[in-house]
Amino acid sequence: MxxxxxxxxxxxxxxxxxxxxxxxxxxxxxxxxxxxxxxxxPDPAIEEIRHKLSNVKHKVLVLSGKGGVGKSTFTSHLAHALAEDAEKQVGVLDVDICGPSLPRMLGAEGETVHQSGSGWSPVYVRDNLAMMSVGFLLGSLSDAVIWRGAKKSGLIKQFLRDVDWDDLDYLVVDTPPGTSDEHLSLVQLLTGGGSGQGAGIDGAVIVTTPQQVALIDVRKEISFCRKTGVSVIGVVENMGEFVCPSCGEPSTIFPRTTGGAEKMCEDLGETFIGSLPLDPRIARSCDEGKSFLEEVPDSPAVKAFRSIVDKVVSFCEAKNGKKEDDTGETMMETEW
Ligand code: SF4
Incomplete structure (x- = not known):
């Protein structure tokens, strides 16, 4: 190696x-x-990862152009929503190395990871929902990860190759904001750099807020996906409106000065899969490590969220069907 x-x-x-x-x-x-x-x-780790993840049906990346747009909140609740089906096994991999927030959001803060002969055992936050995060490897909550690109890439390789997931229906991967070395390593290792030899990725969900300054970075994220051959499942617009939990009246937080994410998707030929309103009860649920889907089922955000999850599932199932129909053709079409 x-x-x-x-x-x-x-x-x-x-x-x-x-x-x-x-x-x-x-x-x-x-x-x-x-x-x-x-x-x-080719990196021999690509084949090792393909073998390790051969029991994972769908792999979904969650990306954002900027930090602070609610990517990890989205990831944790996508996992919660998928795991509501007791028949489904779900894993979450947090590769946001410099800002791992999923242990807190999924109620697993303070847990430690155990190592066995066959790899790292993930932490189970419910019977059918397991997770792995760099947060579990830090000594304390205030520890900063000050690593250079090569070391970060090495950890991502370890996370993909050495975590001992059981059979999974979905592996949801939370990534850092932007398009950095970590993203490139992750995609190269999962896809084999476009060779078709990797474990593969079903696609990416891109999370943004509606204002122009965030959308500029989303365009870069879409460009990254196109260049690396990762399908864009769709773009989610988060915090488009604030819905008062008392009176239910909506108000605008981030104005859609250029038409918001929906207009951007129209312009770029990508799929807009929904808008999530801001509800302060969501932040409270995340801080407490609980699912807002269960805690505040009356929130308008819950209905919107479930509709988005349905679209992600439909995309992955359609893609899986297509893969099974293929005769040895790979998911990846783009040469790097
Ligand atoms: S940066 Fe240095 S260590 Fe890395 S590949 Fe180039 S020469 Fe080798």
């Missing part, structure tokens, strides 16, 4: 990559002559 030296610069492409020793980041690196001479080829 390729290793990344401790002294590698931040944007090290990885010693096993085709670009090792030749990439822009390699200029001036003390390992350049060694890396240039190393044998090149």
């Amino acid at each position: 390729p290793t990344v030296p401790e002294n590698a610069p931040e944007h090290c492409p990885g010693t096993g990559s085709e670009a090792a020793g030749k990439a822009e980041a390699c200029a001036g690196c003390p390992n350049q002559s060694i890396c240039s001479a190393l044998p090149k080829g």
Whole structure:
């Protein structure tokens, strides 16, 4: 397995990559002559991950252009909603390395991860809902993860390859905001860099708020998905309105100055899968590690959320059906 030296610069492409020793980041690196001479080829971890995740039916990424748009709230509740069906097994993987908030949102803060001969055992937050997060590996809540790109990529590889999930119907992956090294590593490892040899990804849900400054970054996120061959399941507009829990009257928080996410999706030919209103009871449920779907079933956000989840499930089931119909064709069509 390729290793990344401790002294590698931040944007090290990885010693096993085709670009090792030749990439822009390699200029001036003390390992350049060694890396240039190393044998090149596909990362063997791609096959290991494919094997490890062969019992996972659907893999869904949750992305956002910006932080603070409610991506982790969406991820945790997508998992809760999927796990409401007791027949379904759901896993959540939190690769938001610098801001892991899912342990708190899923009521698993303070849990520790156990290691067995076959890998890391995930933490179960209900009988059919398991999770793994870098938050479980931190010493304390206030510990910061100050890691460079190569080390973050190494942890993502470990998370994909070494977590001992049971058979899963859905694996929902929470990612950091933006399009960083972590996203590229994640997608490369799951898809085999477009080779069709990886475990595959059903698609990505992109979460945003309606204002233009957030939508600009969503366009970059969509561009990232297109370049890497990841299907966009749809765009979710979060916090479009505030609905007063007392009187039920809506008011606008972030004005849709350019038409909001729906108009952007129309312009880009992507699917808009729904708008979620802001309800302060959602934040309280998340802080308490509970599902707002169960805590405040009367919230207008719950109806909107369930409609979005139905669309995600329909997309994944349709994609799975298509895969089964295919005769050896891969999900990934884009060459990098
Ligand atoms: S030469 Fe390039 S690939 Fe090798 S360690 Fe340095 S940055 Fe990474």
